[in-house]
Amino acid sequence: MNKTSLIAVIAAVFSALAALLSVGLVPQFWGTQYKIVILAGQSNAVGRAPILPEWRIDSLGISQLGRFGDTNLTIIPAVEPLAHWDSSGAAFGLKAVSLLRGIEGGDMLIVPAAMGASGFVDNMWTAKTGPLYVDLVQRTRSVLNRYPGSTIRAVLWHQGETEWEESADGYNALFPQQMTEMVAALREDLPIADTPFVMGGTVPAWSDRQTPNANAVLERIAADIGACFVSSEELLPMADGIHFELGSQIRLGQRYFDAMQNC
Known part of the structure; x- marks a missing residue:
């Protein structure tokens, strides 16, 4: 030759x-070892609040896993809107991770995996087979495979509105069981057996209009699956009544950070 x-x-x-x-x-047998934070759920995890000047997040040392075009499955800067399925606004996740890095240091990597209006009633998050479940697992594994020594620091979950809004009966009675099965499956498919799983409440006024009360259901689920529950008490919605406004997303990020520390 x-x-x-x-x-x-x-x-x-x-x-x-x-x-x-x-x-x-x-x-890859070289390179960065990341502390991975998975952000998943539906639209309040994606964020619908407009990104305004007061949204000042220190994202130094924080990256995210890209999703769109040439950035798919590549490591890119973590800036809002994050690379969820339907990126549009600001949410609690980047705030929570920024606070976490401020005390722990290291290289943080966000895996954005949320999609607006998704749930269990439409089988999007069904354990093992739901397309969003599969996407979350595959994307997280791709990082763990490429960057040996990386660990999953937390799973931050916000979802539930669809189980009331999109159910023909007004409430998906299988929701608690389906959520329990999904978290159990995640703990099998990813190394998160001892990782904080944090889930949060919905807009209080919206929750109070639901039967049964949405936040009461979510808090019971959290207790049953060994997750930490973040209260949404006193947080405010946008004009649509279901999505958190910007200031409330910032406060929610602080609460998720506190929960990660104590979960």
């Missing part, structure tokens, strides 16, 4: 290896 052919073969090998690395099929 002449020199030119050898160079071409080597280039092809490295090109193939780079392609496999980009999707997490081959581990």
